Amino acid sequence: MRLGPLCLRSLLFPCILALALLPLAACARHNLRESLRASTAAAPNSWPVMLAAYQPWFGEKNHINVGYSSNDPVELQKQIAEAKNLGIAAFVVNWYGPRKSFEDGNYALLQNLAERNDFKTAVQYDETVDSPGSTTDAVVDDLRYAYDHYIGPQAGPSRDAYLRYDGRPLIFIFPKNSGTDWNQVRQAVDSWPEPDRPLLITQAYGGRYADAFDGFYAWVGPGENGWAPDGSHWGGEYLENFYNTMNSKYPDKVAVGAAWPGFDDSKAAWSQNRHISPRCGKTFEDTLRLFRAYYNNSRPLPFLMINTWNDYEEGTAIEKGLPRC
Secondary structure (H helix, E strand, O other), X not given: OOOOHHHHHHHHHHHHHOHHHOOOOOHHHHHHXXXXXXXXXXXXXXXXXXXXXXXXXXXXXXXXOOOOXXXXXXXXXXXXXXXXXXXXXXXXXXXXHHHOHHHHHHHHHHHHHHHHOOOEEEEEEEOOOOOHHHHHHHHHHHHHHHHHXXXXXXXXXXXXXXXXXXXXXXXXXXXXXXXOOHHHHHHHHOXXXXXXXXXXXXXXXXXXXXXXXXXXXXXXXXXXXXXXXXXXXOOHHHHHHHHHHHHHOOOOOEEEEEEOOOEEOOOOOOOOOOEEOOHHHHHHHHHHHHHHHOOOOOOOOOEEEEOOOOOOOOOOOOOOOOOOO
């Protein structure tokens, strides 16, 4: 049975409130659970469905060794159980379409396991940058692949685990290529049959193609003043601008808020020496709660995404708990 947002929310609160009763394996995990429990208990009626951005590429040679492979079903089962214990309802999975078979296969495995464990998944489509002259066609083809394999009726039983809002599947977009014509993409996905016509949610809110998207999500960012060498620009300004913009300019679009524990891309092959200080866990707590100044019981925030569950290369993972001082 598909769970709508209200049903997911009704399951989310008891799960989080029960966290204080669970055995605490480590202080870091305890801090994470306590942060989530305290925040949810303070605003139970207006708390959004909680998501977590997920990286499916570990075990592949181009990424660091984190002690497990993303194609290990035992490990994935464990991660789903841990996420549920924290009150997370779904993983939003970095996905490149069929052009990266390792990540695509891992996503398929994760969605199958989610269906068996009352959990949800969704793709966060990473645009191609390899063929700038044909990006629009590539996006249309990749999203159709997602429909055929993970969303539509031919996807099989695991399609029940795909994350939906008001009955429609959510496809998150991680934009990389300014050459994509999103009006054409919108027209293509609108031809999908109901109820599988997707909601397109992109990270780059606003812009010339704003009308082609059904919503926007916040991502890790330091704000207008940019990255501080000491990591002190933790993102409050960025989130305030996001929530203000969603309320004032896009009140009818789906808003997906964000929280993060910090940022440090020093382990990434693409490092630009960017940092957001964890501030002894305060960065996570502040980003987790900031939305409450803009949303309430009469206007709840639909979703809040933790960025991220397991991106160890950019220092945003919460899988093993919050950084300790």
